[in-house]
Amino acid sequence: MTAWLDPLLQGIMLGGLYALFAAGLSLIFGIMRLVNLAHGDLIVLAAFVVLVVAGALGLDPFLAALLAAPVLFAFGYALQFVLLNRTLGRDILPPLLVTFGLSIIVQNGLLEAFSADSRRLRAGAIETESLSLGGGLAVGVMPLLTLASAVVAILALNFLFYRTSLGRAFRATSDDPETAQLMGIDNRRIFALAMGVAMTVVAVAALYLGMRANFDPTIGPARLIYAFEAVIIGGLGSLWGTLAGGVIIGLAQTIGARIDPEWQILAGHVAFLIVLVLRPRGLFPRAVD
Amino acid sequence: MLETRGLTAFYGDFQALYGIDASLAQGETVAIIGANGAGKSTFLKAITGLLPSPPDAVRLDGAPIGGLAPARVTRLGVSLVPEGRKLFPSLSVEENLLIGAYGRAPGGYWSLERLYALFPALAERRRAPGPSLSGGQQQMAAIGRALMANPRVLLCDEISLGLAPIVIRDIYNAMPAIKAQGTSILLVEQDIVQAMAVADRVYCFQEGRVSLAGRPAELSGEQIHAAYFGT
Amino acid sequence: MAVPHRVAVGGRFTRQLALAGVLVVILLAALPAFAARSLVEDLIFVFYMLALAQYWNLLAGYAGLISVGQQAFVGLGGYLLFALTVIAGLDPLLAIVLAGAIAGLLALPTALVVFRLRGAYFAIGTWVVAEVYRLVLAQWKQLGGGTGTSLPPEITNTVFGIDWVKALFDVRTSAARDMILYWAALALAAGTIAAVYLILRSRHGLALAAIRDSEPAAASAGVDNFRTKLWVYVATAAGTGMVGALIYLQKARISPDSAFAVLDWTAYVILIVVIGGIGTIEGPIIGVLVFYLLQSYLASFGTWYLILLGALAIIIMLFAPKGIWGYVSERLGLVLFPIRRRLVPPRETS
Numbered sequence: 001m002t003a004w005l006d007p008l009l010q011g012i013m014l015g016g017l018y019a020l021f022a023a024g025l026s027l028i029f030g031i032m033r034l035v036n037l038a039h040g041d042l043i044v045l046a047a048f049v050v051l052v053v054a055g056a057l058g059l060d061p062f063l064a065a066l067l068a069a070p071v072l073f074a075f076g077y078a079l080q081f082v083l084l085n086r087t088l089g090r091d092i093l094p095p096l097l098v099t100f101g102l103s104i105i106v107q108n109g110l111l112e113a114f115s116a117d118s119r120r121l122r123a124g125a126i127e128t129e130s131l132s133l134g135g136g137l138a139v140g141v142m143p144l145l146t147l148a149s150a151v152v153a154i155l156a157l158n159f160l161f162y163r164t165s166l167g168r169a170f171r172a173t174s175d176d177p178e179t180a181q182l183m184g185i186d187n188r189r190i191f192a193l194a195m196g197v198a199m200t201v202v203a204v205a206a207l208y209l210g211m212r213a214n215f216d217p218t219i220g221p222a223r224l225i226y227a228f229e230a231v232i233i234g235g236l237g238s239l240w241g242t243l244a245g246g247v248i249i250g251l252a253q254t255i256g257a258r259i260d261p262e263w264q265i266l267a268g269h270v271a272f273l274i275v276l277v278l279r280p281r282g283l284f285p286r287a288v289d
Numbered sequence: 290m291l292e293t294r295g296l297t298a299f300y301g302d303f304q305a306l307y308g309i310d311a312s313l314a315q316g317e318t319v320a321i322i323g324a325n326g327a328g329k330s331t332f333l334k335a336i337t338g339l340l341p342s343p344p345d346a347v348r349l350d351g352a353p354i355g356g357l358a359p360a361r362v363t364r365l366g367v368s369l370v371p372e373g374r375k376l377f378p379s380l381s382v383e384e385n386l387l388i389g390a391y392g393r394a395p396g397g398y399w400s401l402e403r404l405y406a407l408f409p410a411l412a413e414r415r416r417a418p419g420p421s422l423s424g425g426q427q428q429m430a431a432i433g434r435a436l437m438a439n440p441r442v443l444l445c446d447e448i449s450l451g452l453a454p455i456v457i458r459d460i461y462n463a464m465p466a467i468k469a470q471g472t473s474i475l476l477v478e479q480d481i482v483q484a485m486a487v488a489d490r491v492y493c494f495q496e497g498r499v500s501l502a503g504r505p506a507e508l509s510g511e512q513i514h515a516a517y518f519g520t
Numbered sequence: 521m522a523v524p525h526r527v528a529v530g531g532r533f534t535r536q537l538a539l540a541g542v543l544v545v546i547l548l549a550a551l552p553a554f555a556a557r558s559l560v561e562d563l564i565f566v567f568y569m570l571a572l573a574q575y576w577n578l579l580a581g582y583a584g585l586i587s588v589g590q591q592a593f594v595g596l597g598g599y600l601l602f603a604l605t606v607i608a609g610l611d612p613l614l615a616i617v618l619a620g621a622i623a624g625l626l627a628l629p630t631a632l633v634v635f636r637l638r639g640a641y642f643a644i645g646t647w648v649v650a651e652v653y654r655l656v657l658a659q660w661k662q663l664g665g666g667t668g669t670s671l672p673p674e675i676t677n678t679v680f681g682i683d684w685v686k687a688l689f690d691v692r693t694s695a696a697r698d699m700i701l702y703w704a705a706l707a708l709a710a711g712t713i714a715a716v717y718l719i720l721r722s723r724h725g726l727a728l729a730a731i732r733d734s735e736p737a738a739a740s741a742g743v744d745n746f747r748t749k750l751w752v753y754v755a756t757a758a759g760t761g762m763v764g765a766l767i768y769l770q771k772a773r774i775s776p777d778s779a780f781a782v783l784d785w786t787a788y789v790i791l792i793v794v795i796g797g798i799g800t801i802e803g804p805i806i807g808v809l810v811f812y813l814l815q816s817y818l819a820s821f822g823t824w825y826l827i828l829l830g831a832l833a834i835i836i837m838l839f840a841p842k843g844i845w846g847y848v849s850e851r852l853g854l855v856l857f858p859i860r861r862r863l864v865p866p867r868e869t870s
Contacts, residue, residue, distance in 0.1 A: 035640035037588075086838055092639045094837045096586060097794060101833035104787065108823040108830070168388050171379040179375040181359040182337065182368070183391050184438065221782070225651065228644045232637070266655040269648055273633055276645070280636035 009139055011254035015230075015247030016147030017212065020205035021223050022230035022242045023153055024198035030237050031174045031194045032088060034095050038103035040224030042199065045106055046072050046206035047215050051119055061121040065207040069200050076199030081192040088191070103220065110217035121210035146208045150246070153201055154239045160197070170194060222265075229272040235282025244283060248275070290315045290473055291336070291367070291442050296346040296355075298328070298335045305331040307497045313442065318464070318474040320484035323494035324517060329477040330372050332494070333444045336475075337369045338362045349442070364393070368440035372447045372477075374431040376419035382430055383415040389437030397439030398470050404433040407463050425456035432460070436467065443467065445476035449483060461487055481513065495519045525863045537856055545710050552699040553689065560702050564770060566812050567705035571712040571763045572785065573792040573804035575756045578716050580790075581799035582725075583752045584732045586639075589646025591786050592630070592653045593757045595779030596623045597764025599657050602774055605675045607662065613680045613704060616765040623761025627754045635749070647782070654780035668775025676772050701770050708766060712759060717801055717857050719755075724748065783826075791829060794836055797843030801857040806845050 025039050036042070049072060054064035083102075087095040129141040161167040173180040173190050181187060209215060209223070229249050234241030249268045256267020275283065291313040298306040305328045313319050321329050334340045336347050337359050344353035354362055363369075368389075376385050386401060405412035408429040414422055422430065428448050435443060449457040457480060464487050468474065478484035485491060485505040493501035493516040501508065501516030552560050572594070580586045600619035604610045610618065630649055637645040658666045677693050685696040719725050727748045730738035739745050764785075768774050778784075788811065796807025818825045840847060849855060 035644065037644075083834070093580070093586060093798070094841065096588075096640055096643055097790065097837045098834045100588070100787070100790070101830040101837070104783075104830035104833075105827050108826040111823045112827075165387070165391065168380060168384055169391055172377045172388050175377045175379050176375060178339065178359075179371055179377070180388075181339075182363055182371060183388050183434075184360050184363040184393060185388075185391055186358070186360045225644070225648055228641075229648065232641065232645075262659070266652065269652045269655070272648065273652070276636055277633055 005137060007254045007258045008251065009137070010143065011251035012247050013139065013143035013147045013250070014254060015243070015250030016143070016150035017205070017208055017246070018226050018230050018249050019150040019243040019246030020146070020153060020201065020208060021227035022234075022246055023150070023157065023239060024201040024205070025224075025227045026231045026234070026236075026239060026242045027157065027198050027201070028194060029231070031170050032191050034084065034088065035099070035228075036084075037096060037099040037224065038106055038220075039099075039202075039227060040222065041103045041106040041110075041220030043202050043206050043209060043223050044215060044217060044220045045110060046199070046203050047121070047210040048110060048114060048119070048217075050203070050206055050210060051121060054121065061123050061207055061211055064121075065203055069203045072199040072203045073196040076202075077192045077196035079199075080195035081188060084195065085188050085191055103224075107217050107220060114217060116216055116218070118214035118216050119210070120214050121207065123211050127211065142208075142211060146212070149204055149208065150243060153204055154243055157197075157201070157239055166193070226268065229268065232282055233272060233275045235285035237286035238282075238284045241282060241284035241286070290317075291347075291349055291475070293332075293336065293347050294345065296332070296335055296342060298331050298340050298342065300331075300340075305497055306335065309494075309497075309499055311492055311499065311502075313473050313475050315473055316468070316471050317489050318468060318476070318487060319490045319492065320488035321475070321477045321492045321494060322479075322481050322484050322513075322517065323500075326496075327494040328497040329494050330446050331497075333369060333446050333475070333477055336362075336444065337367060363438060363440075366438075366441035367444065368435040368438045368442070369444040370431050370435045370446060370448060372450065374424075374427045376422075376427055376430055376434070378418065378420050381416050381418055382411055382422065385419050385430055386411070386433050386437055389434035390439075393438045399433075399436040399439050401437075404436060407466055408433055423456075425452050425459065428452065428456075428460055429463075432463070440472060442473045442475065445474065445478075447477055447479060449478060449480045457483060481517075493517055525865055527863060534858055545706070548706055549703065552702050557695060557698060560698055562812070562816075564698070564702050564705045566808055567702075567709040568763050568767055569789065569792060569811065570804060570808040571705075571709045572760060572789045573796070573808055574709075574712045574716050574801070575759045575763070576786075576789050577793045577798060577801075577804050578719070579752060579756045581793065581803075582720065582728045582732060583749055585749060585753060586643050587646040588643045588782070588786055588790075589634075589648070589650040590756075590760050590789065591780045591782055591784075592646070592650035593623045593627070593760035594764035594767065594785040595650070595657065595776070596626060596653055597761035597766075598768030598774050598779045599660070599663060600761065601765035601768055602663050602669070602671065605671065606669075611678070611680050612675060612769050613700075616704065616762055616769065619765035620758045620762030623764070624754050624758030627757030628750075630757070631750050631753045635746070635753075650780055650782075654776045657779075658776040664775065666776060668773065668778070670774075671769070671772040676769075679769075701766070704766055705770075708763060713801060713805075715759070720801070720857075724751070728752065787829075791833055793843075794833060795843055797845030797847075797849070799842075800845050800849065802849070802855075803843050803845040807843065810844070 021043060025036065028034050028036055046068065049068045050061060050064045053059065053068050054061055057064070083098065084095065087098045126141055130138040131141055131144060132138045161170060169180070169185050169190055172183065173185060173187060177187050226249055230245035231242055232245070233248055234243070234245030248271060252271035253264050253268040257264035293309050293311050296306055296309040297304065309332060321332065323329050331340065335342050338357045338361070339359055342355040344355045347353070347355040349365060349367065354365060377388065380388060383401070386404060410426050411429055411433060414426065419427065419430065432445070432448065448460060461483055476484065488505060491503060491505055491508065492499055493513065495516060496519065500519065501512060551563070572590070576587070576590055597619045600622050601612065601615050604615035604618055605612050634642060634645045634649055663669055676697060679697055679700055681700050682693060682696045685691070685699050686693065689696070689699070720728070727738065727743045730741060730743055731745055731748060735745055768779065792807035792811045793804050794807070795810050796805065797803025818828065836843065
């Protein structure tokens with residue numbers, strides 16, 4: 001019994017990590033219908049920023065991420081304002097190709113700056129600590145923290161969306177950008193702010209990515225795919241749905257790995273495809289399209 | 290206060306307005322009537338910047354505002370109640386009202402309480418999602434949303450469209466309260482009777498041009514008919 | 521009695537241009553007889569990238585289906601070639617055609633899954649599907665599993681026609697194989713262009729244009745959107761599969777990471793189409809020539825070359841979205857492959 005409970009717990013907590021990957025993607029698509037193909041690479045970029053800050057200032061990753069967050073917010077704001085805002089419109093090819101090009105640039109830029117070596121964010125003793133749940137079960141503190149952070153991030157985002165004036169502006173712009181302008185909302189600034197918020201979530205995702213396992217400049221695209229799968233499974237417009245989607249992918253991967261280690265990633269994809277065939281709009285769709 | 294001079298407007302290659310000269314004085318209520326496709330809504334869109342125009346073609350208090358981004362025009366005190374209401378589906382009624390005040394400096398007459406006093410039906414449905422309201426209630430919400438910005442100039446685009454006469458009357462009964470704040474009102478109306486009843490002056494558009502202008506009392510039925518249909 | 525208008529396609533120079541096209545193909549076919557081996561190999565690369573670009577363009581530029589996962593069918597075609605020759609013992613050239621057909625068949629269930637997504641999500645969905653194919657084929661131990669395998673000489677040396685070419689041109693086996701692969705690649709490229717052109721001139725082409733412009737309008741005019749798109753997706757998959765089979769016959773070595781590489785079979789292909797001009801047949805032709813030059817002179821710069829390509833994609837999308845041919849074509853009003861329909865009034869009879 002315990003033999004199956006363990007991967008179950010692991011899967012759920014891995015789901016927290018994938019939900020963190022996906023939350024930023026979900027937000028951006030929800031507000032501006034932009035699918036950022038460079039999203040995974042931006043997570044990796046953020047991880048390197050945290051690494052650099054931690055190294056330069058001799059900080060632990062948590063503090064480094066705290067310092068890096070505003071920097072990444074500003075980066076996201078600038079990226080959207082200067083580049084990505086120009087791609088928005090009715091045609092889907094420009095944002096796709098521009099973010100595709102961006103993905104290649106970020107990956108290779110990181111390769112140039114940091115080489116292909118694997119890196120890790122070192123958090124010290126907390127990495128290996130575990131919490132006993134009784135009955136012979138234990139969970140790692142780090143995975144638990146990751147899941148908790150995902151939940152907190154989603155709570156914070158929902159608070160922003162549903163209880164603040166800025167959140168109202170996000171939702172209005174997402175509904176009807178033209179009429180939103182009539183309210184005095186400057187779309188370009190709203191989109192840039194949204195990207196800034198997304199990059200802040202990316203910073204948190206990068207923190208846990210970097211502490212959990214080794215990372216290098218090429219792992220971006222795979223993170224994009226997991227994030228995307230979580231968003232689709234969860235359904236558009238629902239951040240809790242994205243969490244559920246992440247958990248499903250995490251569970252599928254962990255259970256698949258138990259059956260055969262080589263099947264881990266494939267199991268995640270298969271779970272995604274099954275949900276896609278049975279429920280094309282996702283499990284908890286909310287947004288009006 | 291607000292005037293247009295030689296205002297033209299295009300949808301791609303199609304010309305919708307052929308040089309409109311019009312004015313709106315402080316505190317005045319001006320109605321624009323005309324058949325479908327005459328360019329009335331286009332006129333309002335051009336004023337608010339949803340359609341491009343040369344800077345001088347539209348002046349607010351003498352300053353050129355033609356072609357400015359709609360968000361800026363709104364912040365200058367010109368609010369549009371758009372054709373078709375266009376409430377935000379993801380927002381509740383109250384949130385729709387609140388978003389009308391986005392970025393507007395605090396102070397000014399209109400607030401949530403005062404709007405609920407003006408349109409009591411909205412107060413009852415304040416937490417309901419926008420689209421769940423009846424057509425008339427949606428129109429009230431759209432007007433209230435524009436008023437939350439405490440505009441100096443209120444533009445109304447076909448607020449009677451698709452509504453039953455009794456509902457239209459209810460909505461127009463709110464006009465005196467709006468006028469009492471000194472707001473200048475420019476309204477586009479299909480309902481000629483209602484327009485003439487509430488306006489100080491009237492313009493009639495016909496195929497993108499002004500075909501008639503004057504005070505309601507001075508215009509005869511035949512004049513209006515001719516200007517409307519272009520005979 | 522009223523005489524109806526005719527619908528005509530083609531401009532003033534259509535016949536001359538068609539003749540010129542045939543001439544170009546004949547010249548290219550004669551090339552291996554007197555050209556250096558390295559040029560022949562380079563041209564094989566140019567031909568198969570051109571074919572891939574035409575297929576992607578048909579899918580994205582005409583049907584509006586932007587796929588970032590066509591590497592699925594390149595890899596599938598490659599693995600099918602290996603399976604059909606190594607395991608089933610078929611002749612490699614025959615295997616190319618069969619690989620394409622099987623890839624097309626597999627595209628049917630694939631489409632039923634990915635068509636549930638739209639727009640940019642459809643794009644990523646095709647990428648996921650490609651990943652699934654990669655991971656599944658990496659389990660095929662007989663074909664090398666995760667590390668891949670090579671084609672044994674018994675297969676590479678017995679391609680149909682090798683002996684005939686060796687005798688005719690007095691060359692060694694490997695050179696003869698190159699020549700045959702060159703002709704196969706030329707046939708694929710020319711055939712693809714011809715096929716795409718004929719499709720676009722047919723009713724299906726009209727349907728595609730309608731779908732691209734407005735799906736609801738097309739549907740209300742009686743176009744079956746789903747079937748048209750499905751048909752295009754399957755045809756493109758079959759064509760891409762054939763090209764993939766050819767590519768890996770030439771490389772003679774396959775691995776999952778190589779066969780399903782996003783960079784080689786999607787990123788470069790999309791760049792070629794976009795640089796040349798999306799939504800035109802002439803575009804990919806120009807694009808592949810530009811890309812070939814870029815690749816020849818700059819590929820040695822490694823990561824910086826890729827950064828340049830990424831930047832190029834961004835700049836083109838923002839400032840010249842219609843590509844080189846789009847720009848030229850608008851300026852000069854030039855069309856080499858006319859597909860616009862014109863209404864021709866009946867001749868006056870007096």
